[in-house]
Amino acid sequence: MIKRVTSFDVAERAGVSQSAVSRVFSGASASKDTATKVRAAAAELGYRPNVLARSLITGRSRIIGMVFAYLGNPFYPDALERFSRVLQDEGYHTLVFTVPETADDTDIDRVVQQMLDHQVDGMILASVGLSDALAARCEAAGIPVVLFNRGQTGSGLAQVTSANRAGGRKVAEFLLAGGHTRIGHVSGWQGSSTGRDRTEGFLDALAEGGQEPVGVEDGRYTHEDAVKAADKLAGAGVDALFVGNDHMAFAVMDHLRFTLNLRIPEDVSVVGYDDVPMAAWAGYSLTTVRQPVGRMVKTTVQALINQIEDKSAQAEIEEIDGPLILRGSARKPEGLQ
Template identity: 50%
Template sequence: MADRPVTSVDVARLAGVSQSAVSRYFTPGASVSARMAEKIREASDTLGYRPNVLARSLITGRSRIVGLVVHYLENQFYPEVVEKLSVALQAQGYHVLLFMAQRTVGDVGPVVQDILDYRVDAIVMVSVSVSSVLAERCAALSIPVLLFNRDQPATGLRAVTSDNIEGGRLAAQVLLAGGARRIGHLAGFEEAQTQIEREQGFTEALAEAGQSISARAVGNYHYAQAAEATRALMADRPDAIFAADDHMAFAALDVIRHEFRLRVPEDVAVVGFDDVPMAAWPSFDLTTIRQRRDLMVEGAVADLIAAIEGEEGDTPRKRRIPPELVERGTTRRA
């Protein structure tokens, strides 16, 4: 007959403490004395005991697990955000399960169903859209959903983003300050709210200065597609390009410098958006619009826990974190 699983009762018996003390020891936020904690730890290690988180959730109604859905990790912005979100949630006693969505827009229902099977306390969608039907289903199950770096105003979901309109305006202003006259736009995924708002702010600021976008191509937030889109933009001979994220800006810089043999910023100035770590590398030295990730993560975790604890209020909060212009070597001043 197979050995039966080790239980908290076994740990309590070996440690010489109550079973409730063992339960408190393995419950984030609960407290036991240092001496008791040491006894329980030694007994647990000796017996090879680990609590069954999913089984406990059936009793407590809380798994202390947050599902994190990400579209792709090629762009440096996302691994950093995933790390910061995970660390911040773990500091609050929550565990993170990472799930990969197949595409940015479409049916993420199967992925969310997988998450729900783990009886998660909340779901964070990092630059992933969710249908209104799916949002309603999660609401019916009392599972908070938070959109990070993406918003869908029609869903009424809680969301944390940068002020993308202001970021687009900052990008236009720094290019105009450098004397740019033929300004191209390297757009991201057309249906993404981030793209829509960044381009809106960009075009508004240009219009206020009596200018407009001279050429536009879509890079879909992917390096290879952005490189091809940059080649199309260069047919218009722009003297400046605003890329809707740093990942595409890197592609633009590579094409401009190595294929067209032009100087940056003397011949073509380039501005990105995000301020990922690579943007500061000497080989790129990219002027960009910084998303203040620490403040975004801080706000997301605070709103998520408030929702889990039932302290959110009647209307889910939408945060817009002001971005910052970071000037480096890919732009000029007139």
């Protein structure tokens, strides 16, 4: 292990003081002359500022902590990739954590504590909640938190979601217009705000249309539970299923087609939520509500940076609307092709 080259080494070589080197690399004022001398010396020695030392003194690490629950749903890797890119563009880096799907508050709190230990400048929690105790702790430490694709009312935390209630409504209205009469719902996990909101909007609009659902089963965002739920609902004889997200919808479609030998959409219409890339694949051609990931990510990052740069900034609650994307998995209303 070769000795690290420090700003002192560069200073000596350039014939200036250490502070001059620091100023050149931190963008503070420095004369054109010394700047060139310093850069030359730095290049010769292969010097790069030590980010740790810098963070220690500035109190800003330029690191954002991110927590994901499960990357099995392709919506999240997509989001992660975009987050990483947007944050990189803003000069931030991302410390990524995952918590088990079955995570309880303890797991998450431990992870959040680790992020605090690392002096992150902010945190993004994707589809993950936060105990009030920890939220308070982040508040006390002055670390902004933004929930992504997850709401938590009364927590006082900033959050960015799609318009889940409105999305659920759209699906119900679409299925009603399509003349479906025996509608079932494989819901997203009812322990999550997104799952509940989509279900709520869906059921409200259904009721307004004068229908009761044939059944509502919690798919808990997992492949297995979704299949079980779909199986049960199919047994009750449905002609349409609204599934709480695309990832479960694929599982449901496979089960309907290959195990129960039902045709989609002739026997059963299926509608999902998210519009992940796979939904457009010919094998599924899934009608679904689009979550505008790009905009959601940008909004999330912006909200976070606002809070970082202006500590007094209000914790915003953003809801981003997304359209229903019509494809082949659900029967369309008459006159609409």
